[in-house]
Amino acid sequence: MxxxxxxxxxxxxxxxxxxxxxxxxxxxxxxxxxxxxKIKRYINEKQCRKAIxxxxxxxxxxxxxxxxxxxxxxxxxxxxxxxxxxxxPEFSKVILEELNNNxxxxxxxxxxxxxxxxxxxxxxxxxxxxxxxxxxxFMALGVRPNARLAKxxxxxxxETRAIHVDxxxxxxxxxxxxxxxxxxxxxxxxxxxxxxxLGDVSNRxxxxxxxxxxxxxVIFPGVVGAQSFKMFxxxxxxxxxxxxxxxxxxxxxxANIIWGNPIAASLAKSLPDPRKLGIKxxxxxxxxKLLGAQAVGTENVVSRINVLSVALWSxxxxxxxxxxxxxxxPYFSGAWDPVQTAAQILRRKL
Amino acid sequence: MxxxxxxxxxxxxxxxxxxxxxxxxxxxxxxxxxxxxKIKRYINEKQCRKAIxxxxxxxxxxxxxxxxxxxxxxxxxxxxxxxxxxxxPEFSKVILEELNNNxxxxxxxxxxxxxxxxxxxxxxxxxxxxxxxxxxxFMALGVRPNARLAKxxxxxxxETRAIHVDxxxxxxxxxxxxxxxxxxxxxxxxxxxxxxxLGDVSNRxxxxxxxxxxxxxVIFPGVVGAQSFKMFxxxxxxxxxxxxxxxxxxxxxxANIIWGNPIAASLAKSLPDPRKLGIKxxxxxxxxKLLGAQAVGTENVVSRINVLSVALWSxxxxxxxxxxxxxxxPYFSGAWDPVQTAAQILRRKL
Numbered sequence: 001m002x003x004x005x006x007x008x009x010x011x012x013x014x015x016x017x018x019x020x021x022x023x024x025x026x027x028x029x030x031x032x033x034x035x036x037x038k039i040k041r042y043i044n045e046k047q048c049r050k051a052i053x054x055x056x057x058x059x060x061x062x063x064x065x066x067x068x069x070x071x072x073x074x075x076x077x078x079x080x081x082x083x084x085x086x087x088x089p090e091f092s093k094v095i096l097e098e099l100n101n102n103x104x105x106x107x108x109x110x111x112x113x114x115x116x117x118x119x120x121x122x123x124x125x126x127x128x129x130x131x132x133x134x135x136x137x138f139m140a141l142g143v144r145p146n147a148r149l150a151k152x153x154x155x156x157x158x159e160t161r162a163i164h165v166d167x168x169x170x171x172x173x174x175x176x177x178x179x180x181x182x183x184x185x186x187x188x189x190x191x192x193x194x195x196x197x198l199g200d201v202s203n204r205x206x207x208x209x210x211x212x213x214x215x216x217x218v219i220f221p222g223v224v225g226a227q228s229f230k231m232f233x234x235x236x237x238x239x240x241x242x243x244x245x246x247x248x249x250x251x252x253x254x255a256n257i258i259w260g261n262p263i264a265a266s267l268a269k270s271l272p273d274p275r276k277l278g279i280k281x282x283x284x285x286x287x288x289k290l291l292g293a294q295a296v297g298t299e300n301v302v303s304r305i306n307v308l309s310v311a312l313w314s315x316x317x318x319x320x321x322x323x324x325x326x327x328x329x330p331y332f333s334g335a336w337d338p339v340q341t342a343a344q345i346l347r348r349k350l
Numbered sequence: 351m352x353x354x355x356x357x358x359x360x361x362x363x364x365x366x367x368x369x370x371x372x373x374x375x376x377x378x379x380x381x382x383x384x385x386x387x388k389i390k391r392y393i394n395e396k397q398c399r400k401a402i403x404x405x406x407x408x409x410x411x412x413x414x415x416x417x418x419x420x421x422x423x424x425x426x427x428x429x430x431x432x433x434x435x436x437x438x439p440e441f442s443k444v445i446l447e448e449l450n451n452n453x454x455x456x457x458x459x460x461x462x463x464x465x466x467x468x469x470x471x472x473x474x475x476x477x478x479x480x481x482x483x484x485x486x487x488f489m490a491l492g493v494r495p496n497a498r499l500a501k502x503x504x505x506x507x508x509e510t511r512a513i514h515v516d517x518x519x520x521x522x523x524x525x526x527x528x529x530x531x532x533x534x535x536x537x538x539x540x541x542x543x544x545x546x547x548l549g550d551v552s553n554r555x556x557x558x559x560x561x562x563x564x565x566x567x568v569i570f571p572g573v574v575g576a577q578s579f580k581m582f583x584x585x586x587x588x589x590x591x592x593x594x595x596x597x598x599x600x601x602x603x604x605a606n607i608i609w610g611n612p613i614a615a616s617l618a619k620s621l622p623d624p625r626k627l628g629i630k631x632x633x634x635x636x637x638x639k640l641l642g643a644q645a646v647g648t649e650n651v652v653s654r655i656n657v658l659s660v661a662l663w664s665x666x667x668x669x670x671x672x673x674x675x676x677x678x679x680p681y682f683s684g685a686w687d688p689v690q691t692a693a694q695i696l697r698r699k700l
Contacts, residue, residue, distance in 0.1 A: 188675075200678035203685045208673075221673050228677035237677045302682040303653030307660055309675055314664030323558075323571050325538075325659055327578035327587045328550035332652040335553045 005175045005213055008155075008163065009206075010146040012181030012197045014139055017054070021115030026123050027137045030059050039136070048072055048135035052125050054112055055140035056083035058229040058236070061095065063138055064104045065231050075105040075132060077112065077125065086238055088280050090257055091296040095236065102232045107132075143197045145182045158184045160195035167219045169209035177213060179205035186222035189240050189291060189312055190249040198227060225292070226309040228302045233273050235301035239309040240292025243282055252285040253292075256346040260338030262299035264330035273298045279342045281308075281318070285350050288317040290343070300332065304339050318347040355525045355563055358505075358513065359556075360496040362531030362547045364489055367404070371465030376473050377487045380409050389486070398422055398485035402475050404462055405490035406433035408579040408586070411445065413488055414454045415581050425455040425482060427462065427475065436588055438630050440607055441646040445586065452582045457482075493547045495532045508534045510545035517569045519559035527563060529555035536572035539590050539641060539662055540599040548577060575642070576659040578652045583623050585651035589659040590642025593632055602635040603642075606696040610688030612649035614680030623648040629692045631658075631668070635700050638667040640693075650682065654689050668697040 014029030016022050026046070028039050042048070051067045053060045056078035067074040076083065076099065082092035083099065083106060099106050110129040118124040121133035145162035147155075156164040156172035163183040165171055171178050181197035185205070201223055208220040228237035246253035259276040261268040268274055277297035284291050293308040295301045311321050321343035328335055364379030366372050376396070378389050392398070401417045403410045406428040417424040426433065426449065432442035433449065433456060449456050460479040468474040471483035495512035497505075506514040506522035513533040515521055521528050531547035535555070551573055558570040578587035596603035609626040611618040618624055627647035634641050643658040645651045661671050671693035678685055 198678065200676070200685045200687075204673050221670060223675040226675045226677040228679045228682060230679060230681040235682075239675075239677060300653070302677050302679070303650070303656060305677045306653060307656050309677060310657055310660035310664065310666075313670070313674060314660070314666065316660075316664065320571060320663070323554050324663055325573040325576045325589075326550070327576040327589060327652050327655045327659060328548065329578045329580060329652070331580040332578060332585075335550045337550075 003175070005177065007209055007213070008150060008171065008176060008178040008182060009180045010149055010182040012143040012145050015142045015144050016139055017112055017141060019112050019114050022139070024115055024117065024123065026135065027115055027139065029139045030063060031143065042136065043070065043072070046122060046135055048122075050121050050134045051075070051136045051138065052077055052123075052132060052134040053138045053140055054078075054125075055138075055142070056080065056085070056106075057140060057142065058084065058086075058227070060138070060140035061099075061231040061236075062229055063140060064099060065102070068102050068104060068232075072136075074103070075107060075134070077107045077110050077127060077132070079109065079111050081108050084236065086242065087236065087294050087296065088242075088255075088257065091236070091278055091280065091294060094278065094296050095231065095234065098232050098234045143181060145195060145197070147182055150178070150182070158193055158195075160184055160193070162195045164193070167222075168212040168217070169205050169220060170212070177209040179209045186220070188222045188224050190245065192249065194225075196223060196225065221313075224309050224312040226305060228305060233298050234296060235298065236296050237302045237305035238292070238294040239305050240290065240312045241282065242292055242294070246282055246284070246291045251291055253282050254285050254346065254349050255280060255282045256342065256349055258338060258342045258345060260341060261334060262297055262301070262338075263332060264334045267330050271299060277301060277304070277338055279304060279338050281342045281346045283318050283346050283350060288319060288347070288350060289315055290318060290321060304337075307339055318343045318350070322347055353525075355527065357559055357563070358500060358521065358526055358528040358532060359530045360499055360532040362493040362495050365492040365494050366489055367462055367491060369462050369464050372489070374465055374467065374473065376485065377465055377489065379489045380413060381493065392486060393420065393422070396472060396485055398472075400471050400484045401425070401486045401488065402427055402473075402482060402484040403488045403490055404428075404475075405488075405492070406430065406435070406456075407490060407492065408434065408436075408577070410488070410490035411449075411581040411586075412579055413490060414449060415452070418452050418454060418582075422486075424453075425457060425484070427457045427460050427477060427482070429459065429461050431458050434586065436592065437586065437644050437646065438592075438605075438607060441586070441628055441630065441644060444628065444646050445581065445584065448582050448584045493531060495545060495547070497532055500528070500532070508543055508545075510534055510543070512545045514543070515555075517572075518562040518567070519555050519570060520562070527559040529559045536570070538572045538574050540595065542599065544575075546573060546575065571663075574659050574662040576655060578655060583648050584646060585648065586646050587652045587655035588642070588644040589655050590640065590662045591632065592642055592644070596632055596634070596641045601641055603632050604635050604696065604699050605630060605632045606692065606699055608688060608692045608695060610691060611684060612647055612651070612688075613682060614684045617680050621649060627651060627654070627688055629654060629688050631692045631696045633668050633696050633700060638669060638697070638700060639665055640668060640671060654687075657689055668693045668700070672697055 180202040
């Protein structure tokens with residue numbers, strides 16, 4: 001098929017552990033709308049009562065809430081110690097509590113070995129830590145780029161194994177653009193091209209490619225790594241680099257966690273769930289700049305991470321953030337926002 | 351009394367219209383904790399049934415909600431056409447609707463002439479537009495700086511009539527600092543010293559003065575004019591300059607309003623009050639930079655204005671904001687946040 005230009009949006013696919021039985025009926029990935037439709041149909045047809053989720057990232061967390069809403073007994077099986085390992089262990093413990101509070105069983109330090117047809121339930125998961133029954137099993141082990149076609153036609157592939165693009169979303173071949181979960185994206189904080197398969201990033205890339213193809217020169221300014229999810233009564237969000245990534249990228253990270261009120265202290269007691277807002281900031285010792293942030297809580301968590309995302313975008317220092325001007329009213333924060341307090345405290349540690 | 355240094359925190363006072371009867375029992379200002387205590391006592395003692403609020407700024411809006419919560423018949427009397435005139439008339443109309451929905455009567459184009467003792471009620475308000483009964487009358491007509499003492503000892507007073515300070519909060523006399531509602535603050539967008547008597551600003555000024563007095567050189571980086579209030583089911587917020595202020599400060603403002611969803615469209619229907627989020631952006635034609643923003647809606651309004659406040663702080667352009675990286679999840683926004691959409695649309699109008 002002859003073409004003037006081509007946009008490669010081959011997407012990503014769910015990572016599979018490569019264990020026997022992973023293709024049995026009742027084992028699902030969580031990537032596409034088709035997955036969702038198949039899952040709904042299967043749950044209804046088979047009257048599923050028990051689910052196992054492999055993995056403990058944000059998709060696993062969201063899926064556990066979806067299962068509990070359908071009153072399905074839910075177990076998360078994970079090779080590590082705590083869920084949501086992108087976040088600080090102090091926050092992951094809050095997330096684990098939230099799972100427990102909502103009757104989700106979390107089984108740590110456990111790897112799947114095989115999936116078999118079950119006897120008590122429809123399926124049986126064999127692990128290095130015993131066997132478990134389930135009617136449905138979800139693979140929430142991460143996403144990998146679909147870059148095979150790109151590789152076959154000789155496009156440059158990045159170190160992340162995703163398609164290499166420039167800031168106009170053009171690949172190494174002049175007439176081919178690429179957008180979405182198959183390609184890399186520029187991370188403004190690390191200065192590296194990374195793989196970050198997120199829906200909002202794909203949307204922005206698509207618009208950038210479209211504008212460039214239609215003759216407008218528009219540069220995709222990159223991402224700072226902002227992301228969030230909701231699970232039960234918790235909001236969880238992060239932006240920028242964690243300490244490990246910061247060190248790997250040549251920074252000298254210093255971090256601190258504070259627990260504050262999502263709204264004015266005098267009103268916080270009246271919240272339906274008056275748990276504190278936890279904010280972790282990571283700063284760079286040599287420049288005093290913010291490098292990253294994480295937050296967890298019941299209210300106004302994502303809004304704080306968005307403020308910090310713009311701060312990262314603009315390379316603000318902790319000095320700036322400590323005195324940043326926000327729209328104060330007791331219903332939305334204290335006269336000192338936890339973001340300001342966190343920045344001031346971390347500043348003194350640098 | 352001899353001293354090494356002095357901090358002048360003389361505060362502000364409520365503006366009074368200078369009409370006969372403004373000092374009658376039952377007429378209150380809304381500035382201090384003492385006002386609140388007196389008001390509560392008076393309402394209880396006198397079994398107040400009817401209140402009139404003079405003024406239609408954010409304090410008047412907040413007071414109207416407080417009165418309605420006590421089931422007191424409430425009327426707002428205002429010389430202008432619409433409430434909350436800091437905001438675009440399109441948004442002020444939404445605010446007016448919210449007043450009406452909550453049984454607050456709004457009387458426009460009306461000036462107070464006198465207050466008298468009443469017959470049907472405890473008080474009578476005489477206006478250029480007829481008389482009205484009330485048991486309690488509130489003066490919410492703005493705040494003025496208490497700068498008399500400063501003037502008397504010869505401190506420099508700014509054009510705003512508030513005390514002039516520098517970025518360390520020092521007045522024109524080396525050993526005197528000043529903070530709070532009596533002094534000016536630097537506005538980063540206009541580059542001018544302005545009067546902005548807000549609680550969070552005072553807090554920041556206080557900390558800056560304290561640090562400088564104790565020997566640390568710390569600069570107050572100023573404000574961008576972020577502010578917000580809640581009234582009934584509405585969040586209302588603004589930051590930066592409106593078109594008038596922008597023109598006055600030598601910019602060439604171009605503005606646009608969009609109405610979007612506070613969370614993903616697919617989930618917005620499930621909100622208790624699924625009204626749209628309105629965002630107005632004001633940009634500068636010659637530089638492409640953001641100059642100001644306003645927003646109104648039922649959810650996640652202040653969080654958007656905070657994002658835009660950091661953008662203003664960092665002098666971001668509409669190009670930047672159109673592709674800014676925020677922590678997307680359907681529970682907190684669409685894959686395109688209304689902030690991004692608003693910036694892209696305004697960008698095309700420049």
